[in-house]
Amino acid sequence: MSPSARLARLLYRWRLPLTALVLAGAVLCAGSANLNNINNDLSAWVAKDSPEYVEYERFRREFGGGRVLIIAVAGDGLFTPDGLRYLDRISRDIGRLPLIERVQSLATANVVRQLPPQDGDDGGIEVTPLVGDRMETAAGAAAVRRDALDDPLLRGDLVSADGRVTALVISTDEERIDAVRGAVIEQIRAIVDTARPGGLTTYFNGPLEISETYNRITLANQQDLTPPVLLITIVALYAMFRSVRKVALLVFAIGVSVVWTLGLYVLLGYEMNVLTSMLTPLVVVLAVADDVHIVQHFDREMREHGDRQRAFESTISHLVTPLFGASATTALGLLSLATSDVVAVHSFGVGAATGVMVDMMVSIVLVPTVLVWMRPDTHTPPQEAWLLEPLRRLGRWSFTHATPVLVVTALVLVAAVTGVLRLRVDTNHVNFFAPGHPLHESADLMDRELAGIYSFNVMLDGPPESIARPDVMARMDQLAEALRRQPQVRKVTSVVDYVKRTNQQLEGGADAAYALPQAPGGIAQELFVFGLSDEGRTELERVVASDYSRAHLTVKLASMSSDVVFEQIFEAERLARDAFAGSDVTPTVTGAGRIFATLDHYLVTSQVTSFGTAFVTVFAVIFLVFRSAKFGLLAIVANVVPVAAVLGLMGWIGISLNVATIMVASVALGVVDDDTIHFIGRFRRETAHGAAADVAVERAAMDEGRASLTTALVNSLSFGVLWFSEYKPTAWFGSLLAVTMAVAFLAEIFIVPAVIASFPRVYGAAARRDAPAA
Amino acid sequence: MGPREVPTSRSRRMCRLAPLVTLIAACGLVVTAAPWTQPSTAGPAEGTADWVAARIDTRDTGRDSRLAMTMRLVDRQGRARERTLVITTLAAAGVRGDRVLVRFLAPADIRGTGFLVWEHAQQEDERFLYLPALARVRRIAGAEAQESFVGSDLSYEDIGGRKLSDYTYRMLDAAATWTDAQGAAHPAWRIESAAKDGGARYPRVQSLVRKDAFVIVEAQVFNRRGDREKQYAVSRLERPDGIWTVMDATMANDATRTRTTLVVTEARYNTGLTEAAFSRRELEQGAR
Incomplete structure (x- = not known):
C-alpha cells in the first residue's frame, strides 16, 4: 500500500x-x-528597527512628527470677518480636543511687525497674532490678507498666493493618537462643518487622514x-x-x-x-x-x-x-x-x-x-456535461498543433x-485613489495652491550652540537656497527664516535686511528676541533644539511619483553633504517623505x-x-x-x-x-x-x-x-x-x-x- | 496682541493678585504691592480664601529689589541651558506703575541683552529691549499676559500678577501642611482660584500658601481642558532683609515637558533705586 x-x-x-x-x-x-x-x-509599512524609522523617531522626538492632518479651507470669503472668525473658532475648538498638540493656521499665526518711532525712539518690533481683533471689521480682514500674503513664511504654505485657500496644519501626540485617531478626526470634522460660512469649502488630507x-x-x-x-x-x-x-x-x-x-x-x-x-x-x-x-x-x-x-x-x-x-x-x-x-x-x-x-x-x-x-x-452536473468533450478536444488540438x-x-x-x-515603481498614495475621491481632490488642491502634502526634513546634528554659529547658519541658508532651486520643491523653511525675518524688522523693514545679521552675537540675540513670545518659543522648538545642537530644514513637495521623491531625497542628501562638508555638523535626510x-x-x-x-x-x-x-x-x-x-x-x-x-x-x-x-x-x-x-x-x-x-x-x-x-x-x-x-x-x-x-x-x-x- | 486689561485706579491696582505667581511676587521677583500697603479693614473675613488671597497680594515685598539669579531651562529632551540674569524692580508710586529691568549676564552670546518693562495704570505697559548686536533700544510689544517670560516656563502674568477681582477663590483645605526641603512641616492653606473670564488660558489654579509667610509654595495650573498643565514648587524659602523670598523654585510644564528652575543667588531689598535706573538710556548704557 x-x-x-x-x-x-x-x-x-x-x-x-x-x-x-x-x-x-x-x-x-x-x-x-x-x-x-x-x-x-x-509602522504597518516600515519595520520599527529599520534605520530610516529609527532616524524618523529621533527626529519626531526632537521636533514633533510629520504625521499631521491638513485641512484646506477654500473660497472667496476667506479674508472677511466671517471667514476669519470661522478660522479663529475652528482653530481654537480643534486646539481644545484631546491629543491635539498644535494647530497652525492663519488664526494662530504670529507675524513680526515693525513699531513706528515714538517719542523720539528708534521704533521697535512686535511679535503679534496675524489676525487678533482685526477679524472684526472688513478693513481689518483686508489688512490681515495683506500681511499674510506679504509674509514669506506664510505665503504658499498656510495661504495660497491668491488668498483663496488657507491651510490648518494639525499636529497631535503621535505616540497616542492612533488609538483614537478616527474619533478625533470625526470630532474635527464636526467642528469644521459647524457654521461654516457659505462659499467656503473644506478639504482633508495629510498623513493622518491618509x-x-x-x-x-x-x-x-x-x-x-x-x-x-x-x-x-x-x-x-x-x-x-x-x-x-x-x-x-x-x-x-x-x-x-x-x-x-x-x-x-x-x-x-x-x-x-x-x-x-x-x-x-x-x-x-x-x-x-x-x-x-x-x-x-x-x-x-x-x-x-x-x-x-x-x-x-x-x-x-x-x-x-x-x-x-x-x-x-x-x-x-x-x-x-x-x-x-x-x-x-x-x-x-x-x-x-x-x-x-x-x-x-x-x-x-x-x-x-x-x-x-x-x-x-x-444527475450529471453541467460542468461535467458541458466541459468534458470541449476540453478533450482542446487537449488533443494542442497536442497535434x-x-x-x-x-x-x-x-x-x-x-x-x-x-x-516598461514596469514602473510608483507608490504615490494619492494616485491610489480615483481622481474624484476626496483624498485625491484635496491633494490636488493642496499641491496646486499650497506647499503640497508631502515633506521631508534635513536634520542637522552638531555640538551644543553650533547651530547658532554664523558659519552654520550661512551653510543652512545656502542649502535652503539650493533645495529651493530643485524643480519638485515647493517650500523650504528653517530657523534661518525666523532669524532673517526678525533681523529685517529690527533693521527697519528693508528688503535688503531680510538676511542673516553680521554683527557678533547677532544671530543668538535675534533668536533670543524671537523666542521671547510664547508662539515664537513654540515655533523655535519646532525648528531648532534649545541648546542649538540640532535643527532641521523642512522641504515640502507636491504629491508625486515615489521614484521622483526618491531622486529628490538623494539629491537633497548630496546637497546637504556638500553644504556641511568640513564642518562639525552632520546632516541626515529624514521625515515622512524619506520613510515613504x-x-x-x-x-x-x-x-x-x-x-x-x-x-x-x-x-x-x-x-x-x-x-x-x-x-x-x-x-x-x-x-x-x-x-x-x-x-x-x-x-x-x-x-x-x-x-x-x-x-x-x-x-x-x-x-x-x-x-x-x-x-x-x-x-x-x-x-x-x-x-x-x-x-x-x-x-x-x-x-x-x-x-x-x-x-x-x-x-x-x-x-x-x-x-x-x-x-x-x-x-x-x-x-x-x-x-x-x-x-x-x-x-x-x-x-x-x-x-x-x-x-x-x-x-x-x-x-x-x-x-x-x- | 489683544487688549490687555489694566487697572483703572490706584486702589484697584493695589489689589492685583497672581494667584499662582503671587509666588513670584511673594518671592520678591517683582513688586506688585507697595510695602506700606495694609490689608483693608473692610476686606473679607479672616481665614476665608478671599482673605488669604488678599493677604498674599498685599504683603510686604519691598519698595525696590535687586535679585541676581540663575535661570535653568530644561527642554523636553532633558537638555539644560543656563542664563544668568539680574532683575531689578521698583514698586509703583503715584501715577507711575512698577518698573522691571532684566539684564542677562550669560551666556556670552546674549550678554548685555536687556529687557525693560514700564507698567502703567491707565494704558498698556511698555516693554523695551536692548540687543548689544544692534546697539540700539527697541520697543517691543505683543506679549500676552500669559505668554512666556523671556523664553521660560514662567509667564508675564506669573511675573506681573493679575487682578484680584478677576478670580473667585475657594478654600480647599484650611489645615494643609507644606514640607520644606529639610523635612519640616509648615501649616498652609490650599486654595483654588477660578478665573471669571471663560476664555482664560489657565482658568483654574490650586495653590498651597504657607500661613506664616503668605507665600505660595506649591501650585498646580489647569488649562481649559481641565488638565493640569503647569506645576510650581518651591524648594527654598528665605527671608533676606526681612522679606520672604523664594530662593529656589521650579515651574514645570507637563504639556511641553519643559521646566524652568530659578535659583536666587543674591537678594537685596530697599536699596534706594530710583526711576533713573529704569530708563531707556540706562537699559542701553547699563549693558556696556
Missing part, C-alpha cells in the same frame, strides 16, 4: 474526530479573529467585497454543480478555512491592514480550487463504484500528494513575501501562507467526510518581457527577493513532488508564462509596481502551479498505466482541465470583484490575479500538451518508465 493510500485509510478511520477538531478549531479561531484591530500607520482612509478602506474591503466574492462563488459553483448540497458544503468548508486563517493571523500577533483585507478573498478562491478537485473526484468514484469508503480513500489517495504539492508551493510563494522589509507585505505573506496550508487540511478532512455522509447526486502553440507562446513571452521592461521613499526602495528589493525566493522554492517543491527534473521543467514552462504575462500586462497598461501589485507575481506563481501539478500528475498516472501520451493528455485535459476551468472561472470572477475597491492597488491586485488565473488555465490546456507533444522521447515513453509521484 502506498503512503498516500495508508494516509487515506487513516483519515477515513479518524474522519469524525478529525472533523470535530477542525470545527472546534474554527470556533476557537472565530473568537480570536478581531478584524477591527487595524493598523495602517507608518492613514485613517486606509483603515476605512480596510474595513470597507472586508465588509463590502467579501459578500460579493461569496455570492459570485456560490452562483458559479451552483452553475457548475447544480447541487444545493454540494454548494452548501463547499461554502461551509470555505467559511471554516477563512475563519481558521483570520484567527491564526491574529493569534500570530499581526494586525489587520489594507493589504490583509485581501486575505479572505484569497483564501476563498484557493479553497475553491482544492474543494472542487475533491468533489469532482469523489463524485466520479461514487458513480463508478457506489462505495463511499472507497470513494473517500480513492479521492484522498489520488489527490493528497498534488493537493499538498499545490498548497505547499502556493504557501511557499506567499511565504516568500515574508522576506519583504515592508511590514504589511511580510504579515500578509505569513498570514496567507498559513491560510493556504490550513485550507488544505480543512479540505482533505472536512470535505470528504461530509461527502461520505451526504446523499449522492444522481504543438508548433503553432509554442510559436504563439514565444510571441506572448516576447511581448510580456517587453512589457516587464525608502519604502519604495524596499518594494523594489522585496519584489526581487520575494519573487526570487518564490521561484526557487516553488520549483524545488514541484521537483520534489514529481521526483523528476523533466516534469519539473514542464511545470516551470507552464507557470512562468502566466506570471510573465501578467507582469508584462502591467507594464503595457501602465499599472505600477506598488504595495499591492508587488505581490502579484509571487502570489500568482504560487496559485497558478496548483492546476499544473494536478494536470501533470494525472498525465503521469495515465501514462504509467499504459496510456499513450495523446490519450493521457486528453484524459488529463478532460478531468483535471475541467476542475481547472471550473476553478479558473470561479476564481477569476471572484478576484474580479476586487476591481470595485475604491483603493486602486486592491482593484489592480484582484484584476491582475483574475487575469493570471485565466492565463494559467490557457497555459495548462495549450502549452503543457504542446510541450509534451514536442518532446515525445522525454514525456512519452520516458514518462511510462517513471513511477508516478502523483
Whole structure:
C-alpha cells in the first residue's frame, strides 16, 4: 500500500474526530479573529528597527512628527470677518480636543511687525497674532490678507498666493493618537462643518487622514467585497454543480478555512491592514480550487463504484500528494513575501501562507467526510456535461498543433518581457485613489495652491550652540537656497527664516535686511528676541533644539511619483553633504517623505527577493513532488508564462509596481502551479498505466482541465470583484490575479500538451518508465 | 496682541493678585504691592480664601529689589541651558506703575541683552529691549499676559500678577501642611482660584500658601481642558532683609515637558533705586 493510500485509510478511520477538531478549531479561531484591530500607520509599512524609522523617531522626538492632518479651507470669503472668525473658532475648538498638540493656521499665526518711532525712539518690533481683533471689521480682514500674503513664511504654505485657500496644519501626540485617531478626526470634522460660512469649502488630507482612509478602506474591503466574492462563488459553483448540497458544503468548508486563517493571523500577533483585507478573498478562491478537485473526484468514484469508503480513500489517495504539492508551493510563494522589509507585505505573506496550508487540511478532512455522509447526486452536473468533450478536444488540438502553440507562446513571452521592461515603481498614495475621491481632490488642491502634502526634513546634528554659529547658519541658508532651486520643491523653511525675518524688522523693514545679521552675537540675540513670545518659543522648538545642537530644514513637495521623491531625497542628501562638508555638523535626510521613499526602495528589493525566493522554492517543491527534473521543467514552462504575462500586462497598461501589485507575481506563481501539478500528475498516472501520451493528455485535459476551468472561472470572477475597491492597488491586485488565473488555465490546456507533444522521447515513453509521484 | 486689561485706579491696582505667581511676587521677583500697603479693614473675613488671597497680594515685598539669579531651562529632551540674569524692580508710586529691568549676564552670546518693562495704570505697559548686536533700544510689544517670560516656563502674568477681582477663590483645605526641603512641616492653606473670564488660558489654579509667610509654595495650573498643565514648587524659602523670598523654585510644564528652575543667588531689598535706573538710556548704557 502506498503512503498516500495508508494516509487515506487513516483519515477515513479518524474522519469524525478529525472533523470535530477542525470545527472546534474554527470556533476557537472565530473568537480570536478581531478584524477591527487595524493598523495602517507608518509602522504597518516600515519595520520599527529599520534605520530610516529609527532616524524618523529621533527626529519626531526632537521636533514633533510629520504625521499631521491638513485641512484646506477654500473660497472667496476667506479674508472677511466671517471667514476669519470661522478660522479663529475652528482653530481654537480643534486646539481644545484631546491629543491635539498644535494647530497652525492663519488664526494662530504670529507675524513680526515693525513699531513706528515714538517719542523720539528708534521704533521697535512686535511679535503679534496675524489676525487678533482685526477679524472684526472688513478693513481689518483686508489688512490681515495683506500681511499674510506679504509674509514669506506664510505665503504658499498656510495661504495660497491668491488668498483663496488657507491651510490648518494639525499636529497631535503621535505616540497616542492612533488609538483614537478616527474619533478625533470625526470630532474635527464636526467642528469644521459647524457654521461654516457659505462659499467656503473644506478639504482633508495629510498623513493622518491618509492613514485613517486606509483603515476605512480596510474595513470597507472586508465588509463590502467579501459578500460579493461569496455570492459570485456560490452562483458559479451552483452553475457548475447544480447541487444545493454540494454548494452548501463547499461554502461551509470555505467559511471554516477563512475563519481558521483570520484567527491564526491574529493569534500570530499581526494586525489587520489594507493589504490583509485581501486575505479572505484569497483564501476563498484557493479553497475553491482544492474543494472542487475533491468533489469532482469523489463524485466520479461514487458513480463508478457506489462505495463511499472507497470513494473517500480513492479521492484522498489520488489527490493528497498534488493537493499538498499545490498548497505547499502556493504557501511557499506567499511565504516568500515574508522576506519583504515592508511590514504589511511580510504579515500578509505569513498570514496567507498559513491560510493556504490550513485550507488544505480543512479540505482533505472536512470535505470528504461530509461527502461520505451526504446523499449522492444522481444527475450529471453541467460542468461535467458541458466541459468534458470541449476540453478533450482542446487537449488533443494542442497536442497535434504543438508548433503553432509554442510559436504563439514565444510571441506572448516576447511581448510580456517587453512589457516587464516598461514596469514602473510608483507608490504615490494619492494616485491610489480615483481622481474624484476626496483624498485625491484635496491633494490636488493642496499641491496646486499650497506647499503640497508631502515633506521631508534635513536634520542637522552638531555640538551644543553650533547651530547658532554664523558659519552654520550661512551653510543652512545656502542649502535652503539650493533645495529651493530643485524643480519638485515647493517650500523650504528653517530657523534661518525666523532669524532673517526678525533681523529685517529690527533693521527697519528693508528688503535688503531680510538676511542673516553680521554683527557678533547677532544671530543668538535675534533668536533670543524671537523666542521671547510664547508662539515664537513654540515655533523655535519646532525648528531648532534649545541648546542649538540640532535643527532641521523642512522641504515640502507636491504629491508625486515615489521614484521622483526618491531622486529628490538623494539629491537633497548630496546637497546637504556638500553644504556641511568640513564642518562639525552632520546632516541626515529624514521625515515622512524619506520613510515613504525608502519604502519604495524596499518594494523594489522585496519584489526581487520575494519573487526570487518564490521561484526557487516553488520549483524545488514541484521537483520534489514529481521526483523528476523533466516534469519539473514542464511545470516551470507552464507557470512562468502566466506570471510573465501578467507582469508584462502591467507594464503595457501602465499599472505600477506598488504595495499591492508587488505581490502579484509571487502570489500568482504560487496559485497558478496548483492546476499544473494536478494536470501533470494525472498525465503521469495515465501514462504509467499504459496510456499513450495523446490519450493521457486528453484524459488529463478532460478531468483535471475541467476542475481547472471550473476553478479558473470561479476564481477569476471572484478576484474580479476586487476591481470595485475604491483603493486602486486592491482593484489592480484582484484584476491582475483574475487575469493570471485565466492565463494559467490557457497555459495548462495549450502549452503543457504542446510541450509534451514536442518532446515525445522525454514525456512519452520516458514518462511510462517513471513511477508516478502523483 | 489683544487688549490687555489694566487697572483703572490706584486702589484697584493695589489689589492685583497672581494667584499662582503671587509666588513670584511673594518671592520678591517683582513688586506688585507697595510695602506700606495694609490689608483693608473692610476686606473679607479672616481665614476665608478671599482673605488669604488678599493677604498674599498685599504683603510686604519691598519698595525696590535687586535679585541676581540663575535661570535653568530644561527642554523636553532633558537638555539644560543656563542664563544668568539680574532683575531689578521698583514698586509703583503715584501715577507711575512698577518698573522691571532684566539684564542677562550669560551666556556670552546674549550678554548685555536687556529687557525693560514700564507698567502703567491707565494704558498698556511698555516693554523695551536692548540687543548689544544692534546697539540700539527697541520697543517691543505683543506679549500676552500669559505668554512666556523671556523664553521660560514662567509667564508675564506669573511675573506681573493679575487682578484680584478677576478670580473667585475657594478654600480647599484650611489645615494643609507644606514640607520644606529639610523635612519640616509648615501649616498652609490650599486654595483654588477660578478665573471669571471663560476664555482664560489657565482658568483654574490650586495653590498651597504657607500661613506664616503668605507665600505660595506649591501650585498646580489647569488649562481649559481641565488638565493640569503647569506645576510650581518651591524648594527654598528665605527671608533676606526681612522679606520672604523664594530662593529656589521650579515651574514645570507637563504639556511641553519643559521646566524652568530659578535659583536666587543674591537678594537685596530697599536699596534706594530710583526711576533713573529704569530708563531707556540706562537699559542701553547699563549693558556696556
